[in-house]
Amino acid sequence: MIYPPEGSGVGKGQEALLLSVAEQLKQPLLYIARSSELALMEDELDRSVLRDMESHAAMALKLLDSYILGVGVASQQAALELESVSLSALLSDVAHELSPLAKQYDVELEVMLDGKYGPVMSHPQALRAALHSLGGVIVGLPTNQRQTIMRLGAHKTDIGIVTGVYHSSMHRLPGVKGIAEDPKRAERRQPFAEIGGGSAAGVFVAQQLFRCMQTSLDLRRHKGLQGFAATLQPSKQLALL
């Protein structure tokens, strides 16, 4: 368990992040509270409602775990120790975990690895948590499209392997060129109001985790979709391609 050191107080950034996480947690809690109320009003129990409630509870718990991981590492003021990680396996796992939520929002979930490359240098637990946190926010993006796509993607660039979560309605973030360019957003109650019903805490939790992995989160494009992504360095370990 993490305790702030006595007398140190909580930094302004951490306070804003904590508020943002608390605000974000309202969404799954509201879903669970109102779904159970609705189920009690109905004569027959719809088991799919129970499944949906379970996935919202799981999402809330994962957001809390990710937040605790990020705060824990940040409080030690040390970067995470990076190791060789297979992106294809990790992205597929995260997609699998996000699929119940994507189904509820009627979002088609895809994994796209563009080009051939080996493992990347990262921290598997933190990377998984960061991508999951991003996916949990982006999946609920309001959309007018008939077919909505959320993509967990990776592609090779001159400076490394760009890995992130993209959405077909992400263009609803006009004029935002990068989180780093607008740090005051994080201090607002709903810094990404364009995203929809929450505080988008998952974006800031992911940002903190990527910082702990010595990289940063930015708005990026990937094959026609916009999203949040970070650049990871290729591992020098030989990969079996």
Added chain:
Amino acid sequence: MSKQLLLIEPDRVLGAIYARALEQAGFEVIAAQNAEQAIYAADSVTPDSIIMEWEMPGHNGSAFLYEMRSHADWSEIPVIVHTRLQAESLAKFEGALAQLGVVEVLYKSTHRLQTLINRVNEHLPVAV
């Protein structure tokens, strides 16, 4: 004939729950996720009441209500704000809420589905 409600809820999954509860209470629900979709609906339908989240993607509730009230057909429709915000966050909009014909503010964290249904019924215009 059932009364028509325009429900503006940015979160699609949460919106589906509110819509289902209101439909079971006998209303016909037109769902919108943002102000743009809601204004678009104004071309084809005049709802009996509007239930709306104050924090919407791209707009806040007052921008939407000013736009909505400028349509003659929509100028008298009762509006219930049903929000995830807390009372102190809405305090600065108190004047606008009254001026724009908001008849009730309900908080999603504390007000249950049945309360929402009851309040909608209370505020529906009485047929002459």
